[in-house]
Amino acid sequence: MKVLIVEDEANLQGVLMDFLSKEKYAYDAVSTYQEASEKINLYNYDCILLDINLPDASGFKLLDELKEVNKAEGVIIISARDSIDDKIKGLNLGADDYLTKPFHLSELNARIQAVIRRKKFDAGRKVLFGNIEIDLLQIVVKIDGNLVSVTKKEFDILQHLIANRNIVVSKNSILEYIWGDYVDNSLSLDLLSTHLKNLKKKLKQANATVEIRNVYGVGYQIIEL
Amino acid sequence: MKTRSLLSLSSRNYLVAFLVLLVLFFWAFYFILHITVEQNIDEILSNRRNNVIELFQAKDGKVPADEFGFTDFRMETSSMPMQDLYADTLIFEKTDQEFDEYRKLTSTFEFKGKLYKLEIVKAHLETEEIISTIVLSLALTFLLMLGVFYFTTRYFSAKLWQPFHDTLSKLKMFEIEKSSKLVLSDSSVEEFNILNKSILELTERTQNAFLNQKQFTENASHEMQTPLAVIQSQLEMWIGDPAMTEVQSEKIRILLDAIQRLSKLNKTLLLLAKIDNQQFPDRENNDLRLLVEKILSYFEGHQENLQIDLTLNLEETVFIEANATLLDVLLTNLIKNAFLHTNKEGMIHIRTSQSGFEIRNSPGGEALFPDRLFQRFSKQSTNKESWGLGLAIAKKICDVNGWSLEYKFQGTEHVFIVSF
Numbered sequence: 001m002k003v004l005i006v007e008d009e010a011n012l013q014g015v016l017m018d019f020l021s022k023e024k025y026a027y028d029a030v031s032t033y034q035e036a037s038e039k040i041n042l043y044n045y046d047c048i049l050l051d052i053n054l055p056d057a058s059g060f061k062l063l064d065e066l067k068e069v070n071k072a073e074g075v076i077i078i079s080a081r082d083s084i085d086d087k088i089k090g091l092n093l094g095a096d097d098y099l100t101k102p103f104h105l106s107e108l109n110a111r112i113q114a115v116i117r118r119k120k121f122d123a124g125r126k127v128l129f130g131n132i133e134i135d136l137l138q139i140v141v142k143i144d145g146n147l148v149s150v151t152k153k154e155f156d157i158l159q160h161l162i163a164n165r166n167i168v169v170s171k172n173s174i175l176e177y178i179w180g181d182y183v184d185n186s187l188s189l190d191l192l193s194t195h196l197k198n199l200k201k202k203l204k205q206a207n208a209t210v211e212i213r214n215v216y217g218v219g220y221q222i223i224e225l
Numbered sequence: 226m227k228t229r230s231l232l233s234l235s236s237r238n239y240l241v242a243f244l245v246l247l248v249l250f251f252w253a254f255y256f257i258l259h260i261t262v263e264q265n266i267d268e269i270l271s272n273r274r275n276n277v278i279e280l281f282q283a284k285d286g287k288v289p290a291d292e293f294g295f296t297d298f299r300m301e302t303s304s305m306p307m308q309d310l311y312a313d314t315l316i317f318e319k320t321d322q323e324f325d326e327y328r329k330l331t332s333t334f335e336f337k338g339k340l341y342k343l344e345i346v347k348a349h350l351e352t353e354e355i356i357s358t359i360v361l362s363l364a365l366t367f368l369l370m371l372g373v374f375y376f377t378t379r380y381f382s383a384k385l386w387q388p389f390h391d392t393l394s395k396l397k398m399f400e401i402e403k404s405s406k407l408v409l410s411d412s413s414v415e416e417f418n419i420l421n422k423s424i425l426e427l428t429e430r431t432q433n434a435f436l437n438q439k440q441f442t443e444n445a446s447h448e449m450q451t452p453l454a455v456i457q458s459q460l461e462m463w464i465g466d467p468a469m470t471e472v473q474s475e476k477i478r479i480l481l482d483a484i485q486r487l488s489k490l491n492k493t494l495l496l497l498a499k500i501d502n503q504q505f506p507d508r509e510n511n512d513l514r515l516l517v518e519k520i521l522s523y524f525e526g527h528q529e530n531l532q533i534d535l536t537l538n539l540e541e542t543v544f545i546e547a548n549a550t551l552l553d554v555l556l557t558n559l560i561k562n563a564f565l566h567t568n569k570e571g572m573i574h575i576r577t578s579q580s581g582f583e584i585r586n587s588p589g590g591e592a593l594f595p596d597r598l599f600q601r602f603s604k605q606s607t608n609k610e611s612w613g614l615g616l617a618i619a620k621k622i623c624d625v626n627g628w629s630l631e632y633k634f635q636g637t638e639h640v641f642i643v644s645f
Binding site for chain 1: 447448450451453454455456457458459461462464465469471474475477478481482484485488489492495499504505520523524526527530550557561564565611
């Protein structure tokens with residue numbers, strides 16, 4: 001799976017490159033519209049991370065160009081502008097997703113996977129990890145083929161952790177993923193621990209071959225045993 | 226302080242000054258006239274005396290008779306010579322049965338060794354009447370002129386000051402937040418044109434400063450997003466590093482929390498700036514009940530956790546025309562606020578209807594100060610996670626939609642009411 005990073009901020013580009021290589025993605029990284037345009041004409045990518053504010057042109061121009069050359073790359077716009085107009089414009093021009101800076105790496109990772117899954121059509125409906133099978137459409141969890149009853153929130157947390165398997169996902173990013181801006185973090189911290197305690201118990205009872213680890217109070221990580 | 230309009234004040238002052246002057250003038254006028262007339266009468270009396278004496282001497286001591294058969298003098302022998310004396314006197318008039326005012330000259334003269342006293346009178350009546358008539362008719366004319374003057378100045382002043390009042394009313398309507406420019410019409414009065422020009426320059430500068438400041442907040446917040454993204458991503462890369470010790474991880478957690486707070490603050494400021502900059506123009510009909518239920522779904526676990534008694538009284542099919550994002554933020558902030566400030570086993574009650582949204586929660590501490598409640602960065606709780614922006618945003622959203630947001634403290638209940 002190959003990702004193209006189009007980001008002119010060198011430091012952010014660097015972190016993204018580190019993260020993608022750690023997650024075993026192949027990638028190219030460019031910092032101008034010109035370079036990006038050359039790359040998309042030469043190669044095919046599974047996913048493009050596109051910054052809108054590029055020094056030589058707007059990222060929207062690249063979306064136009066992708067349409068022209070009939071390429072169906074999955075595009076995730078990464079923008080500092082938290083603007084609904086930009087979001088709508090980007091999605092209308094064929095982008096698959098829109099992420100506002102600053103974002104959590106786990107969130108980005110989940111979205112990259114979602115984009116790639118969508119490109120592979122139905123194959124992406126189910127996510128497998130260890131002996132766990134998650135059906136994203138029906139919202140069910142099966143362990144060794146047996147249904148495990150989980151609440152909606154537990155499902156969301158498990159699915160997000162599996163999307164970021166082996167990565168330590170910070171508590172903040174889970175809080176944001178589950179409750180967004182609706183609930184104050186201070187209110188939700190306890191609830192998150194409760195949900196994770198229940199989830200761990202359910203996984204253990206069903207003899208799952210995976211385990212959710214609490215990493216020094218910073219975050220959680222799901223690993224295969 | 227009681228204030229009056231420039232016009233009524235200036236015309237009133239003119240009027241008073243004019244009346245005082247008028248009284249003084251007529252008082253002086255009357256006396257001057259009176260003295261002049263009196264001198265005149267005295268001169269006539271003096272002439273008459275000379276005349277009578279001349280005739281008396283010419284007729285060799287015989288009292289002269291008047292050609293008209295009317296005598297205005299009395300003559301008798303006197304023992305003592307005296308100075309000429311002019312005096313006012315009253316003489317009974319038989320025909321109209323009253324005393325009339327007369328001027329009398331008493332004089333003595335010698336003829337053939339004998340001393341005579343001569344008294345001559347002249348009626349005051351007609352002169353006094355003439356003076357009165359003159360003074361009165363003049364006064365009336367003046368008063369009439371004054372009246373005409375008063376009303377014409379009022380009329381012309383009103384006309385003259387009209388551009389000024391025009392400017393005033395336009396200034397009153399002018400709102401700095403709106404992008405519409407102030408338009409003032411030209412006047413034929415130079416001072417007003419200068420005034421208008423100065424006002425236009427001033428408002429334009431203020432408006433530009435205001436716009437710049439609004440833009441500045443938005444741009445600054447946007448510019449902060451990328452560096453925040455760099456820091457947050459870099460830190461998140463590290464927490465997964467197996468080489469990290471527990472101590473290091475704890476430090477990174479602290480940094481991540483701080484960055485998270487900073488990002489949220491930045492997002493909130495950006496939201497405020499965007500509401501200020503009217504970047505939420507799209508309006509649609511929002512189902513109030515569905516929206517409240519959606520927001521509450523995020524709080525399901527919290528409600529159980531905190532054992533909050535949540536009661537809902539949501540009217541069906543209430544549609545609110547507003548920007549969906551802003552309405553969502555408004556209700557989220559009020560609901561979030563209630564959950565944050567309700568003690569364990571407390572209660573939250575939400576009621577919606579066509580006319581408004583009401584949320585009450587209890588117990589949650591003392592009454593809040595309503596005047597500071599909706600100000601930015603004014604927080605009345607000890608919650609470190611709070612900046613005191615949530616209610617400021619709620620108020621702002623109500624303001625831009627023309628709704629009212631009210632706070633009441635009833636018993637132990639905090640009540641927030643949005644009236645659509």
